[in-house]
Amino acid sequence: SIAMITAIGDKRLARRFALATSSLTIKLLESEDPEWRDEIVLKIARDVFGMDVRRDNRVVGGIAYDYSLGLKDYLRGALAFNRLEWKLVNRVVERGRVPVTAHELLRLLKDRVMEHVLSLVERAGKIRALPSPVEEAIRELRGKMPAAIQLELAAVKSGPETWPPCMRTIADRLMAGENISHFANFAFAAFLSNIGFEPHEIIRFYANRPDFKERIAKYQVEHIAGLRGSRTKYMTPSCSTMKTNGLCIKDGALCGGIRNPLAYYRRATKKIRKIDKNKAEVGGERGEAGGEVIGDSGPNGDTPSDQQISGNPR
Numbered sequence: 001s002i003a004m005i006t007a008i009g010d011k012r013l014a015r016r017f018a019l020a021t022s023s024l025t026i027k028l029l030e031s032e033d034p035e036w037r038d039e040i041v042l043k044i045a046r047d048v049f050g051m052d053v054r055r056d057n058r059v060v061g062g063i064a065y066d067y068s069l070g071l072k073d074y075l076r077g078a079l080a081f082n083r084l085e086w087k088l089v090n091r092v093v094e095r096g097r098v099p100v101t102a103h104e105l106l107r108l109l110k111d112r113v114m115e116h117v118l119s120l121v122e123r124a125g126k127i128r129a130l131p132s133p134v135e136e137a138i139r140e141l142r143g144k145m146p147a148a149i150q151l152e153l154a155a156v157k158s159g160p161e162t163w164p165p166c167m168r169t170i171a172d173r174l175m176a177g178e179n180i181s182h183f184a185n186f187a188f189a190a191f192l193s194n195i196g197f198e199p200h201e202i203i204r205f206y207a208n209r210p211d212f213k214e215r216i217a218k219y220q221v222e223h224i225a226g227l228r229g230s231r232t233k234y235m236t237p238s239c240s241t242m243k244t245n246g247l248c249i250k251d252g253a254l255c256g257g258i259r260n261p262l263a264y265y266r267r268a269t270k271k272i273r274k275i276d277k278n279k280a281e282v283g284g285e286r287g288e289a290g291g292e293v294i295g296d297s298g299p300n301g302d303t304p305s306d307q308q309i310s311g312n313p314r
């Protein structure tokens, strides 16, 4: 499979394959007899992934833990999760170790398996000669694969030159088909919704994700846009919330002390409108003087400068 994925050379396919393999691995481990499953899990975590993990059966605060992880290994996995129970402030930490349940260790392992499969695909490099039936299967698969969504970012309304670095980074990662945290997904969708993107335009950004399901994405985006449920449009998370979730770029050094990513967008669109206006005026003057008129440089009518945000930025 690795050889075929490598030969096809599609990053989205590689990610989908890695995700499917890691989900299957965890499912198989979960279905093992608990008597020896724990030993296998321990062995994989230590020997394959070099994790600092120990058997550590104890009950703390009514929770039965099965293992403990070194802080570094815990953080490496847990930082990608949004649920409150993974946040370090909500965990027991003792002498640099964090107790985890068997279920939590499996969840952390799942991401390691996915990374491992992706690294195998990367390391396989360029596959030259494959048996002809395999070549044929590869051709067939290529023909069946949907084309990657290549958004002409410069062409989309309110183009990314007006977006703050955090949102541009999320967009780049989504375009590359990377799996990003739930919070990053939410923040990006809320941002786009608040600058005037329609749900179907927002969903296109998520189509390259390895686990993309249009029906679910549509439901979630419509919810964020306030078209479902409580009908409240979600605000774009504040810069401090973005920082807490590890999504702020260079600790805000590129953004001039703003408190919400929308402030960056407003400032940037205002600047662009001003430049366009100046250009139009110069063009007009040149036209009157018989010079060349600068064409199509007027204000971008798509810019939703009058977009209302429901509620106050956090």
Ligand code: SF4
Pocket (backbone or CB within 6 Å): 164, 165, 166, 167, 238, 239, 240, 242, 243, 247, 248, 249, 251, 252, 253, 254, 255, 258, 259, 260, 261, 262, 264
């Ligand atoms: S300061 Fe705010 S807008 Fe700028 S990168 Fe950080 S979170 Fe994004």
